[in-house]
Amino acid sequence: MDNDNYVCTGCALLCDDIDVGLENGKVAKVHTACRKGFAFMKGCSNPLECTVDGKKTDVDSAIREAAEILRNAERPLIFGHANSSSGAQKRAIGIARKINGYIDDTSSFCQGPMVEAILEGKLKTCTLDDVRHKADVIVYWGADPANSHPRHMSRYSYFPRGKERQRGWEEDRTAICIDVRKSDTAEICGESGLYQIPVKGDVEFMDALVSALSGKIPKTSYDFDKKRLLELASILKKAKFGVIFAGLGMVYALDDREPLYRLMDKLNSVSNFHLIPMAGHYNMRGFNQILFEETGYINRVKFNGAEILHGPEYSVVEALRKKAVDAALVIGADPLTSLPRSVVRHLEEIPLITIDPCQTLTSVKAKVTIPCALVGVESGGTAVRMDGVEIGLKQIVETDRLSDEEVMIRISEAL
Amino acid sequence: MASVMEIYQLLPKTNCKECGKSTCMAFAVDLLSRKLKVEDCLPLVREGKYKASYEKLSGMVTPVEDVTETGLIVHADKCIGCGNCVVACPVNVAADPMGAGSGKAPTCDRVILKVEDGVVKAANVQECRRFGENKILCVACIDTCPTKAIEFV
Numbered sequence: 001m002d003n004d005n006y007v008c009t010g011c012a013l014l015c016d017d018i019d020v021g022l023e024n025g026k027v028a029k030v031h032t033a034c035r036k037g038f039a040f041m042k043g044c045s046n047p048l049e050c051t052v053d054g055k056k057t058d059v060d061s062a063i064r065e066a067a068e069i070l071r072n073a074e075r076p077l078i079f080g081h082a083n084s085s086s087g088a089q090k091r092a093i094g095i096a097r098k099i100n101g102y103i104d105d106t107s108s109f110c111q112g113p114m115v116e117a118i119l120e121g122k123l124k125t126c127t128l129d130d131v132r133h134k135a136d137v138i139v140y141w142g143a144d145p146a147n148s149h150p151r152h153m154s155r156y157s158y159f160p161r162g163k164e165r166q167r168g169w170e171e172d173r174t175a176i177c178i179d180v181r182k183s184d185t186a187e188i189c190g191e192s193g194l195y196q197i198p199v200k201g202d203v204e205f206m207d208a209l210v211s212a213l214s215g216k217i218p219k220t221s222y223d224f225d226k227k228r229l230l231e232l233a234s235i236l237k238k239a240k241f242g243v244i245f246a247g248l249g250m251v252y253a254l255d256d257r258e259p260l261y262r263l264m265d266k267l268n269s270v271s272n273f274h275l276i277p278m279a280g281h282y283n284m285r286g287f288n289q290i291l292f293e294e295t296g297y298i299n300r301v302k303f304n305g306a307e308i309l310h311g312p313e314y315s316v317v318e319a320l321r322k323k324a325v326d327a328a329l330v331i332g333a334d335p336l337t338s339l340p341r342s343v344v345r346h347l348e349e350i351p352l353i354t355i356d357p358c359q360t361l362t363s364v365k366a367k368v369t370i371p372c373a374l375v376g377v378e379s380g381g382t383a384v385r386m387d388g389v390e391i392g393l394k395q396i397v398e399t400d401r402l403s404d405e406e407v408m409i410r411i412s413e414a415l
Numbered sequence: 416m417a418s419v420m421e422i423y424q425l426l427p428k429t430n431c432k433e434c435g436k437s438t439c440m441a442f443a444v445d446l447l448s449r450k451l452k453v454e455d456c457l458p459l460v461r462e463g464k465y466k467a468s469y470e471k472l473s474g475m476v477t478p479v480e481d482v483t484e485t486g487l488i489v490h491a492d493k494c495i496g497c498g499n500c501v502v503a504c505p506v507n508v509a510a511d512p513m514g515a516g517s518g519k520a521p522t523c524d525r526v527i528l529k530v531e532d533g534v535v536k537a538a539n540v541q542e543c544r545r546f547g548e549n550k551i552l553c554v555a556c557i558d559t560c561p562t563k564a565i566e567f568v
Contacts, residue, residue: 005520017520030533032529034498035496036495037533038533151497153497154497154502155518160516160517160518161504161508185561187561273472
C-alpha cells in the first residue's frame with residue numbers, strides 16, 4: 001500500500017486506503033470510503049463554537065473556565081474517549097488521576113466485556129488481516145456489519161481474496177449469521193447461512209452448540225431445529241481458521257461470559273476459532289488498551305490518590321444515576337444521545353464541559369464548549385482498530401482549531 | 416429486482432392493445448427494460464379498480480436517469496458504498512487482483528465498479544460480462560448487494 005492514502009475514522013475499521021480530492025482547503029471528493037465514512041470525512045454541518053455559559057468566547061478563557069470547574073469539583077467525571085485520538089486519551093487519564101476523578105468510556109455500555117476478556121487473555125483473537133488471508137468460516141453473531149461497518153465484509157471478512165483464500169467468498173469462505181432478525185448481513189449470508197434465534201436466546205444457543213460439537217443432541221427451550229444446529233456444528237468443526245464477530249446483540253444477551261468461554265473452549269478443542277469484538281467508534285478499543293496498561297482495568301475507574309477503584313458503581317451509568325458526580329467533562333462522545341434520559345438527566349444539573357468538533361445534543365446543554373479538530377481529517381495522531389492494531393492517522397486539511405490532544409494538554413497545564 | 420411475471424401480475428391482463436403492444440405480457444417485458452413507462456398502460460392510470468396495482472408498479476419499476484449505455488443502473492439513494500460489488504465483480508478481480516480484488520482501493524483504471532463519495536460508480540461498462548459477444552448472465556454485483564442498489568435493464 002502506498003503511503004499517500006489517508007485513514008477514515010468513520011468507524012472502528014479505520015480503512016487506510018482512502019484517497020481524497022481537495023477544493024479550497026476542504027475535502028470535496030472521497031474515493032473508496034463508504035457512505036458513512038464519506039459523511040464523516042466531509043466534516044460537520046454544525047461545527048461547535050467556543051462558548052462559556054452560552055456566550056461566545058476565545059479558547060483560552062474556555063480552557064481556563066474548564067480547568068476551574070474541574071479543580072473545584074470533588075467528584076468529577078471524565079467520559080467519552082471513543083472518538084478521540086490515543087494521545088488525547090492518555091492526557092484524559094492523566095487529568096483524571098490528577099483530580100481524583102471518575103473515568104469511563106462508551107465501552108462501559110458497549111463492547112467492554114469482550115475487549116476485557118481479550119486483553120485478559122481469556123478469549124483467543126486475531127487481526128483483521130489474518131481474517132482476510134486465512135479465515136474460511138466467518139460467524140456474525142448479533143452483528144450487522146452491512147449497516148454498522150459497511151466495508152467490513154468487502155475489505156476483510158467475507159468477499160476479499162487473501163493469501164490462503166485465493167477464491168474469496170465464492171468457494172473458500174462460509175458466512176454465518178446468528179441474529180434475532182433477518183438483517184442486511186443475513187441477506188448476504190443467504191437462507192442457509194442465517195440462524196434466527198429469539199431475543200435473549202443466545203446463551204441457550206451457545207450451550208446447544210457445545211452439545212452438538214460434543215456429539216450430543218442439542219436442545220433449546222425454543223425448539224430450534226436440531227438438524228440445522230448439527231449442520232452448523234459440523235461446519236464449525238471443519239473450519240481451518242474460524243472467526244466469530246461478536247456484535248452488541250451477543251454482548252447484551254450475555255449476563256456473564258461463561259457460556260461464551262464454554263463455546264470458545266469447545267470450538268478450540270475441535271477446530272480453530274477466534275473472536276473479534278465489533279467495536280463501533282473508531283478508538284474505543286484504544287482507550288480500553290491504554291487504561292488497561294495503566295491501571296489493569298479497561299473502564300469504570302475512579303482514582304483516589306494512589307488508590308485505583310474499579311467496579312460497576314464507577315460506571316458512567318451508575319455514577320450519573322446515583323448522582324455521585326458533581327462535574328463532568330465529555331470528550332469524543334454524545335451521552336445525551338446514546339444513553340436514556342433517566343440516566344443522563346443529572347448531566348444537565350451539573351457543570352458540564354464538552355470537547356468535540358461538532359455540535360451535539362450534549363454540547364447544547366454544556367456550560368463550557370471547546371471545539372477541537374476532527375481527528376483523521378484536521379489533525380493526525382494514532383488510533384486502535386477493532387482488532388487491536390494501532391493505525392497512524394494523517395492530517396488531510398489545515399485548520400486553526402486545536403487538536404483534541406492539544407486541548408487536553410492545555411487543560412492539564414491550567415490545572 | 417422485479418421479474419417479468421411480477422410485473423405482469425399487476426397489469427390489467429386484458430390485452431386491450433391501447434399501449435400499442437399486442438399483449439400485456441409484451442408490455443411487461445418492455446416495462447422491465449425501461450422502453451416504456453408505467454403510465455403508458457392507459458387503463459391502469461384511468462380506471463380506479465387498478466389504483467392499488469398502479470401504485471405498486473410505480474414503486475417497483477423506478478424511473479432511471481443514469482442508465483449506462485449497457486443498461487447497468489446504480490440506485491445512488493440505496494447504495495451504502497460498502498464495496499461488496501467492487502470486490503465481487505469478476506472483471507474487477509481480473510483487472511486489479513491486488514487492489515479491488517483484495518478488498519482494497521482500486522489501483523488501476525480498468526475496473527468497472529468503484530466507490531466515490533460513498534456511492535458506487537460504474538465505468539468501463541463495456542467490459543462487463545453481461546455484454547459483448549460472449550455475454551453470460553453474471554449476477555455477482557447484484558447478489559452481493561445488501562441493499563439491492565444495482566440493477567440491469
